[in-house]
Amino acid sequence: MREIQRVALIGGGVIGAGWAARFLFNGMDVTVADPDPEAERKIGEVIANARRAQKKLTYSSEIAEGTLRVVSDIKEAVGKADFVQESLPEREDLKIEVLAQVSQAVASDVIIGSSTSGLLPSRLQSKMQNPERLVVGHPFNPVYLLPLVEVCGGDLTSAQSKQDAAAIYESLGMKALILRKEIDGFLADRLLEAVWRESLWLVNDGIATVEEIDDSFRYGAGLRFAFMGSFLTYRLAGGEAGMRHFMEQFGPALKLPWTKLEAPELTDELIHKVVTQSDAQAAGVSIRDYERKRDDCLVSILQSLRKNDFAAGSVLKDYEAKLFGQAQVRVMAADDDLSQPLVLLQTAVDPEWVDYNGHMTESRYLQVFGEASDAFYRYIGVDAAYLAAGHSYYTVETHIMHLLEVHAEEPIEVQTQLLGHDEKRLRLFHTIVRCEDGAELATAEQMMLHVNTRAQKACAALPEVLAPVKAIAEAHAELEQPGAAGRRIKDLAG
Numbered sequence: 001m002r003e004i005q006r007v008a009l010i011g012g013g014v015i016g017a018g019w020a021a022r023f024l025f026n027g028m029d030v031t032v033a034d035p036d037p038e039a040e041r042k043i044g045e046v047i048a049n050a051r052r053a054q055k056k057l058t059y060s061s062e063i064a065e066g067t068l069r070v071v072s073d074i075k076e077a078v079g080k081a082d083f084v085q086e087s088l089p090e091r092e093d094l095k096i097e098v099l100a101q102v103s104q105a106v107a108s109d110v111i112i113g114s115s116t117s118g119l120l121p122s123r124l125q126s127k128m129q130n131p132e133r134l135v136v137g138h139p140f141n142p143v144y145l146l147p148l149v150e151v152c153g154g155d156l157t158s159a160q161s162k163q164d165a166a167a168i169y170e171s172l173g174m175k176a177l178i179l180r181k182e183i184d185g186f187l188a189d190r191l192l193e194a195v196w197r198e199s200l201w202l203v204n205d206g207i208a209t210v211e212e213i214d215d216s217f218r219y220g221a222g223l224r225f226a227f228m229g230s231f232l233t234y235r236l237a238g239g240e241a242g243m244r245h246f247m248e249q250f251g252p253a254l255k256l257p258w259t260k261l262e263a264p265e266l267t268d269e270l271i272h273k274v275v276t277q278s279d280a281q282a283a284g285v286s287i288r289d290y291e292r293k294r295d296d297c298l299v300s301i302l303q304s305l306r307k308n309d310f311a312a313g314s315v316l317k318d319y320e321a322k323l324f325g326q327a328q329v330r331v332m333a334a335d336d337d338l339s340q341p342l343v344l345l346q347t348a349v350d351p352e353w354v355d356y357n358g359h360m361t362e363s364r365y366l367q368v369f370g371e372a373s374d375a376f377y378r379y380i381g382v383d384a385a386y387l388a389a390g391h392s393y394y395t396v397e398t399h400i401m402h403l404l405e406v407h408a409e410e411p412i413e414v415q416t417q418l419l420g421h422d423e424k425r426l427r428l429f430h431t432i433v434r435c436e437d438g439a440e441l442a443t444a445e446q447m448m449l450h451v452n453t454r455a456q457k458a459c460a461a462l463p464e465v466l467a468p469v470k471a472i473a474e475a476h477a478e479l480e481q482p483g484a485a486g487r488r489i490k491d492l493a494g
């Protein structure tokens with residue numbers, strides 16, 4: 001399979017823009033083809049929201065973002081692409097024509113994915129050159145946060161293309177579910193559609209408003225759907241006797257008229273009712289604001305699932321381990337100048353770090369110092385293999401001093417001095433400095449303990465890490481000790 005560096009996206013609407021964010025955040029260069037004169041603005045706004053969510057989602061964001069280009073010509077977009085993802089409007093005739101055109105313009109081994117929500121790949125590939133490389137890669141909105149992508153092949157799709165497409169999507173931190181059979185609507189949309197049809201009936205028949213129907217979902221079943229599907233949920237609903245008891249108890253209800261599987265006719269009256277009630281529900285909040293609210297909630301859910309190593313959280317956990325291994329970090333080189341404190345972290349103050357006093361809030365100082373310590377570990381050779389072998393440093397003490405106010409967007413760097421070490425310990429002194437004028441904004445002194453993470457016990461660092469520590473320590477022994485080193489909080493009387 002080709003290495004994927006250049007990606008072409010056909011269509012940059014809701015889904016195309018979401019794909020753009022996911023590929024960019026994985027360091028790939030993206031060209032989007034979209035004739036909409038407003039495409040660049042719209043894609044830019046979605047990516048800005050996505051970037052905000054990504055920063056909150058993962059602590060392993062050292063991968064440099066790829067570049068983005070928006071063009072109107074499909075041939076220009078796909079010419080040098082290593083992978084193509086089509087996200088055109090859901091119209092079979094349009095997709096068939098454009099996919100045929102794309103297949104003539106890209107190299108014959110380039111995989112082409114379609115985001116279609118339910119059209120059959122056998123039909124989409126009918127006019128393509130090398131149709132064996134067409135797969136459906138059906139994502140979920142927002143593509144940059146939700147990991148699921150359903151992979152479905154048509155009659156002419158090769159098994160290898162499905163495997164390759166799944167590997168590409170999984171390299172982006174997604175969960176690829178390869179479908180056993182080609183079927184209209186695939187798996188997830190068949191389920192979502194059933195709920196949607198029923199919801200429309202409930203509005204149509206005046207049983208409930210759109211808001212009440214949403215509430216009936218989001219305050220109850222929706223919460224558990226974040227980590228359990230119907231089968232696991234109902235297994236638990238059967239109590240100790242499990243699924244058999246559940247089927248016996250609730251099976252008869254399936255004969256009752258609880259659902260109407262045929263969708264209601266979308267009359268002007270029904271559309272008007274749904275749209276006006278939906279506007280009332282949104283109460284003037286813009287789509288972009290709602291997207292941010294949705295993203296913040298999804299980030300919290302995903303992080304909680306990661307903590308529990310469950311469902312989509314396990315995908316995130318594995319992805320972060322991969323990102324950690326790939327991160328472009330500085331590792332000590334033989335000719336590095338160690339005669340000054342090390343500058344291993346440069347960043348800018350995120351506006352979200354600012355509190356009601358208008359300056360960086362306390363907890364963010366610890367975050368910045370923590371990231372500086374992480375950068376120091378990477379510098380001395382604590383990499384993914386070292387961690388996987390069961391070794392790491394844990395922070396056991398921190399003393400922070402706040403010297404000057406730090407404001408939103410200010411570029412800052414952290415200067416790090418090694419004050420002392422032995423086989424098991426590091427004593428670091430970090431200074432946050434304003435890049436513009438070199439002013440010292442805050443300091444932190446930290447003690448770190450080297451641990452065997454499997455035994456959860458302190459132990460000596462391995463020689464490959466101790467050697468750089470020793471070299472830094474020898475050089476930093478020549479530096480003046482910072483005035484705040486070893487300082488404690490003064491007695492009020494003093």
Ligand SMILES: NC(=O)C1=CN([C@@H]2O[C@H](COP(=O)(O)OP(=O)(O)OC[C@H]3O[C@@H](n4cnc5c(N)ncnc54)[C@H](O)[C@@H]3O)[C@@H](O)[C@H]2O)C=CC1
Nearest residue numbers: 011012013014015034036087088089090115116117139141
């Ligand atoms: N919106 C959703 O929740 C989801 C949509 N999908 C699927 O993704 C695909 C795209 O859907 P959305 O992004 O929602 O639609 P959209 O309407 O937001 O975006 C479609 C984009 O395609 C562009 N376009 C139209 N003709 C074009 C052409 N000839 N060449 C290049 N670009 C062209 C439009 O200007 C527009 O920006 C559909 O197949 C849909 O079923 C999949 C998952 C979820």
Ligand SMILES: C[N+](C)(C)CC(=O)CC(=O)[O-]
Nearest residue numbers: 116117139140141189192
């Ligand atoms: C409504 N929809 C069919 C376009 C939805 C999807 O395909 C998936 C999603 O994100 O809900």
